[in-house]
Amino acid sequence: MNDLQIANSVAPLxxxxxxxxxxxxxxxxxxxxxxxxKLPLDLINEEKARQSNLILVTAITPTPAGEGKTTVTIGLNDGLNRLGKASIAVIREPSLGPVFGIKGGAAGGGWSQVIPMEDINLHFTGDFHAIEKANNLLSALIDNNIQSKTRNLGIDPRTVLWKRAMDMNDRALRTTVVGLGGKNGGIPRETGFNITAASEVMAILCMSKDLEDLKERFARIYIGDRFDGSPVLAGDLNAQGAMATLMKEAIKPNLVQTLGHHSAIIHGGPFANIAQGTNSILATKMGLSLGDYVVTEAGFGSDLGAEKFFNIKSRSAGLSPKAVVLVATIRALKYHGGKSLKELTQPDVAALEKGLPNLQHHLNSLSSFGVPVVVAVNVFSSDSEEERKLIVDYCQNQGVSVALSEGWAKGGEGCESLGSLVIQAAEKCEKSFTPTYQLEDSVEEKIKKVAHTIYGASGVEFSSIAKSQLKKIEKLGYGQFPICMAKTQKSISDQEKLIGRPTGFTITIREFEIAAGAEFIIPIAGEILRMPGLPEVPAAESVDISADGQISGLF
Known part of the structure; x- marks a missing residue:
């Protein structure tokens, strides 16, 4: 059975x-x-949240199809419950872009899914729509003010950084011109669209403490400059009240269930290659308030998701994971060992061995945070017994806890061994994590520390544009913010073709973006798209619905 058939075979409670x-x-x-x-925010108990066990699931550098972090997260959560622990899965909401693009949905897979899978992967409770509308309301207010004769703030249209948003992979909207049509159309200017997951409204939602904090952060959004060079914030347009009003329901986390009938909280959905890559602080704290364990995940590899989870989210929320689960797959390691995507289902011990340095790099960089790490080998039916033994032996020889994760085929039962190791790791954790950098460090120093410690880069270079923007960031008073690196997820480096464990490379910062409301600076390394495109054969072509409303092709 495929994921949708499995999901539909279990009657939800x-x-x-x-x-x-x-x-x-x-x-x-x-x-x-x-x-x-929806769950009200008054369910959050800060003291209880600090006492519970936060478990972070991350991964090695993934293949384009992903390595099943969400599947492991849900399977581990069900496994912990089977072991008698009150555990709650807390994950991100799927974006329609990947659902209809190349990756498919983000509700887990096989017998480790959250349900109702179709609803979660589609419109769910409307959170993404609210985020999109709040984002685009600010865009409308900006263009309305630019053309106003009586309330004009003197915004220089050439400096406006704020873009519109839409939750779909639509490359045609990356760069657009608005304001055409003469006097009735406004003032023409070049702009574009970001996918909703890349909107600062999404980032702010996931960093906010409550509705008032959300509103205050909206007011601090940096839009651009006036003709005299002074900055313009969303608060100057009085946008924050209306934007927060649109978000009054979206700020509340969502409760669903796993196929094992255990609790799952889903909220927020920023991507990790262009944003912070993890669910909201509110959802995580709510899970910790209601359970003794929370299993959560951070997007893409540990060089992106885990780094940001520690240095941005955990620092801001005052939380510290008790253990990290590093998801590895035999197919991804063979890919990093030189096998093509079409050959990954073929047994190849030699390629697997050549790919192991990628796993080792992630283990090394995660060790810098000082939190116990457990490797979860996410099992696929194409894996040979020899390949499985090789990776387990490799980890054990390194003194690293490792378990096969068979959540796809067996649900929570297939993750009990992993769960036992996670419990042991969490019980041994006696201190909070060590951040990669201090907030007092300069932006340049923060980037260098991440590049060296997390990526293994030999150096960092800044373009002339980036150097100029750095001066402006310091002038605006944003230099104390953490950094949210935007780079490819396909490599530890900023060059997607450098697979495996590259060395001797330099990270090049092309430019910066300012997320003053979310309170982080975004250094952009390489050509990163904040509005993805569809693949040659989009997943959307396989999705259909029958006359009686039965959905097919959603995965």
Missing amino acids: PIQQIAEKIGIDTEKLEFYGKYKA
Whole structure:
């Protein structure tokens, strides 16, 4: 059976029954049908959240199809529950871009899924739509002010950085011209669209502490400059109140269930190659408030997702993971050992051995945070016994805890061994993580520390544009913010063709973006697209719906 068939083969429990398992009174639920509900923010207990065990799931450098972090996250969560631990999975919401593009959905896979899978992968509870509308409201207010004769703030249209957003992979919208049509169309200027996951509104949602904090962060969004060179913020347009109003329901985390009928909280969905790559602080704290364990994931490899989880999210939230699960797959390691994508299902021990340095690099960089690491070998049916033994032996010889993760085929039962190792690791963790850099470091120094410690780069170069922008960042007073690196997910370096464990490379910072509301600086390394395109054969071509409403082709 495929993922959708497996998901449809399990009858979900009414969401109030799932809520009761973690001590939530039915009266607290805001129902979105029978199997989804919004959770009020007053369920967060800061003291309880600090006492519970936060488990971060990350991965080695993935293949284009991903290595199953969400599948492992959900399987591990169900496995921990089977071992008697009150565990809650806390993950991101899927974006429609990948759903209809190349990766497919993000609700897990096989017997380690969250349900209702179709709803979660499609419109869900409307959070992405609210984010998109809040983003585009600010865009409308900006262009309205530029053409205004009586309330004009003197915004220089050439400096406006804020773009519109849409939750779809649509390369034709990367660069657009607005304001055409004469006097009725406004003032013409060049702009474009970001995918919703890349909007600063998404980043702000995932960094906010409450509705008031959300509104204050909206007010601090940096838009561009006036003709006199002074900065313009969203608060200058009085945009924050209306934007926060559009987000009044979206700020509440969403409760669903796993196929094992255990609780899962889903909220927010920033990508890790262009944003912070993890669910909201609110969702994570809510899970920690309601359970003794929270299993969460951070996007792409540890060089992106885990680095940002520690240095941005954990630092801001005042949380520290008790253990890190590093997901590795035999197919990805063979890819890093030189096998082509079409050959990854063929047994090849030699290629696997050649790819192991990629795993070793992620183990080394994760060790810098000082948190115990467990390797989860996400099992595929194409893996040979010899290949599985090789990677397990390799980890054990390195003194690293390792377990096969068979969540896709067996659900929580297939992740009990992994769960036991995670419990042992969490119980041994006695200190908070060590950040890669200090906030007092200069932006340039922060980048160099991440490049050296996390990527293994030999150096960092800055373009002339980036150097000029650095001066402006310091002048605006944003130099104390953490950094949110934007780079390819296909390599540890900033060059996607450098697979495996590259060495001797230099990270080149092309330019910077300022996320003043989210409170981080975005150094852009290489050609990073904030509006992806569809592949030659989009996943959308396989999706269909029957006359009686049955969906097919969604995965």
